Amino acid sequence: MVDYAAGAPERRYPLWPALDQPLLWAVVAGLLLGLVVVASASVSVADQATGDAFYYFKRQAVFAVLAAGTAFALVQVPLANWQQGSWLMLLLALLLLTLVLIPGIGHEVNGASRWISLGAFNLQVAEPVKILLTLYLADYLVRRGERLRTSTVAFLVPVGVGTLCALLLLSQPDFGTALLLMALVTALLFLAGAPLWRFAALVAGLAGVAGLLIVQAPYRWERVTSFLDPWSDPFNSGFQLTQSLIAIGRGEWHGVGLGDSVQKLFYLPEAHTDFVFSVLAEEGGLLAVTAVIGLFVFIVLRAMATGWACHRHRLPFAGYVAWAVGLIIGMQAFINMGVATGLLPTKGLTLPLFSYGGSSMVVTGALMGLLLRAGCELSHARAEGRRPEEARP
Secondary structure: OOOHHHHOOOOOOOHHHHOOHHHHHHHHHHHHHHHHHHHHHOHHHHHHHHOOOOHHHHHHHHHHHHHHHHHHHHHOOOHHHHHHOHHHHHHHHHHHHHHOOOEOOEEEEOOEEEEEEOOOOEEEOHHHHHHHHHHHHHHHHHHOHHHHOOOHHHHHHHHHHHHHHHHHHHOOOOHHHHHHHHHHHHHHHHHOOOOHHHHHHHHHHHHHHHHHHHHHOHHHHHHHHHHHOHHHOOOOOOHHHHHHHHHHHHHOOOOOOOOOOOOOOOOOOOOOOOOHHHHHHHHHHHHHHHHHHHHHHHHHHHHHHHHHHHHHOOOHHHHHHHHHHHHHHHHHHHHHHHHHHOOOOOOOOOOOOOOOOHHHHHHHHHHHHHHHHHHHHHHHHHHOOOOOOOOOO
């Protein structure tokens, strides 16, 4: 399949009319709502830690502006530019994952070395790696798409790359992101048309490895057992989940009101980061929870629809990028909300657009910028009169 975006000189089109307006405003709505929730969830802990009740809110507002700027910048860049540098993207991802493990460069917190200090804030390297690996995989699937369906070697190359990244993440350790990246690789291979038996074998193998890693690490096994019955030890291993469930239960239908959460007052750990969804549920109730879930469902479906339309209009690289963005946002949101509600064992994954954190916010902005750019190139293709074709990627 020919990638017209990479092969032909790009014509200039007005940017604003080409943007996916519903998607753009959905992301803006999520970003603004996330700022409100972070402000409410972090008031007590910020006041105790810094003496400024809105310390984390102010920082998150700065991160939101940086994220918006990043998205705006990436919308301007043709995706063909990223495709041409896909190998550099992979090398940069491996470099970041290696640097964070070097003493003196990697910043360790609670026994985990996941950050590189950049002065004003700490960069969590797993976040940009999501984008870098996405760009490499999208280019590989475009170049090797046909061989992928017939050659075992072509199938194993992205699996090997994903495994290498996952091993480096496990060395930090960061089991949640490692699992997310391998799930991304698996899903993209399936969407690219990999034979079903290879896909099934890969899923079975990953499930076996994940189970082995859980059993071998006592702290991971403790998370699984406490997740199955958090009330058996509510003041130790099950503390986070029980407090989260109490917060969600207190929200009922309409919530207790903005700013009136009790669980955020030093009962619920990480209330403004990993468990911000619990505070949202307590203060906004089922109505707010339904709205947020609907927001993520809309973003994911929009991304998947954009990806499919890009493939039909012979823009395969843009299509894979759009699919990858939808998968990353969807899986990360599902895991975060699943952890908060007790559906999944505890994982340190943030809720996109909502959880406090500079790395997560800026990378989410970058992902949205790439997705909006894919939509722009799709709009340009349609403006040129390029007819869609009924063919698989």
